[in-house]
Amino acid sequence: MKDFIVDYHVREKLKNFYLRKGRWLIHLLYWAYVYILGQVRAEEPVWAWEGFLLNFLFDNWLIIVFYYLYCLVLVPAYLKKERYGRFWTVQAIAFIVLPVADMYFQLHFQPYVPKQYQDYDFRDFHFRSHVGQFYYLYFMNFLLFSTFLFLMETAESLTNYREEQEAEEVKLQHEKMLLQTNIDPAFVMHALDGLSALSANSDTHTPDAVIRFSDILRYRLYRSNEARVLLADEIAQVRNLFELQNSLYGPCCILETEGDTTGKFIPTLAMVNIAEPICNTFQPGHEWQLIMYLLIEDKQLHIAIEWNAALAHKESVLAAIRQNLTHFYPEESAVLDTELMDYNYSIRISLPMHYTAT
Template structure:
């Protein structure tokens, strides 16, 4: 199918060139003859037009791709000069063959000298070589821009896939540590934690593969994660998760908000009644405000460098560009993340 589309595109380009040249020749014939097709009109605008079109495509299709693209500038200039001389001599030969039509002017009152006609033929040939060079540079520029755009898109897709793939092992590593802690304590909540983790992983593996997911699904994913974290602390956890606004009609890039919540639990204190982990999601049409506030823990340092927030910041740059603002306040005892996101 791709090969068929390529053939169709080439055929359309060829057809477009043919139509443009025919239209130009007919236009000049009509203008030069005041609407009357006579022998002089045919000779000047068809025979000489075909020579100029031939010059155009010899330069466009053969000379420039063969020499200029390979940076053989001297050879390119030599071959173009040779083409100019050959074409101009052919035009002169054709002009003297139609001596009475081309060389004689004003009913024989004015006869062009050979070199005058030769230089005018060189000038016109140069014009068509220039036009073919302009077309070549313009088409090459658009082609290069398209290739560049495709490469950038492929790079973007690859980078996003890599960043997303980092989320799973990073999240899994932290969650398994939590479940290990429950199992080590022989907690009765260990099976429940494993079930929550299973639901979370199912969402990450199967439901978050789209570019955008329902915000309601993302919120359920966050709620499951928070419930999983609460199991670590039994009844001693203090977490506030507040949601306001219309949820059902909004969509969001999956797995963007989780890093902020995960960071709050990993580096925060969830057992302080006076300073609970606070998670706020305010939803408005086409935009959200998301905030996490946590008291900083002195015992839980990220020795691996904290790839979570670096990851999400890079994903926001790639996916939302200028449509988000991320503010992080790292105070002595409090860590505050605020995300303004245009959906």
């Protein structure tokens, strides 16, 4: 059933391919050229019903059958589906039979056509010489038609390539926007549970924790539409995240920085989306600690993370961090190295710096 559905969609896509999207106009222009050229050679008016019927259709109807059998049946039904044996077999039969049929058609019916429209001299009919003339005519038409279709295919391929590139860019932009605006439900639930516990215990850290939590949400929601933010603002949000974690669960996160942040930019949420997946792994009652060192250089931001946790599935967290970096740095300009020793996970990340917001 699946193969039938796929085959149906393929047939629908290929059916009348060379006539859709305005391509029929190219066919119309081509045949108009053939018709006008025939009228000029016969020294007849450009538009005349007699010329159209006897000079154009009479001479070309089997060539037209040959052409449209080729481009509307053989190419989509066989060539495009890689059924090359059938394609060339039917094409060879058509090429052998139709020129001969056309020759005998002209031989028997041309005497009934006005003399100015008679293109062939059959007074001294000789099969080999005359059939060779028709084979040459059909062969040249085949080359011309194949070139004609090839140009159509090339134009379509270029259009499809541009559309695919644009669609891929739009997809990446939407994925990046979703990544930036997507708030991890685990983070929200853990934070709300922690804030509820602080409030129930009338903890003095409750007001600061609520402010920090709201600031984190506000930053993700309202700054995520910016391509880049000041490095100082991004570091401030990571610090907010760490301080919230410390308020909820006690001192477990440390952030240390070295270097000048002035005039330096970074993709929005690039650092927050590194720290947040790790923070979400906190489990009350289990040993857990996160230390992040930032070394800020002129062109690079070096991040060293020491993460100590009794967590069996650390690789899934690392995979999330890699995915985030891929979206923020699609050119593979970000470098990530890891080292695991017992419960301690060492992560080293190098990110390129920017000096403009766009």
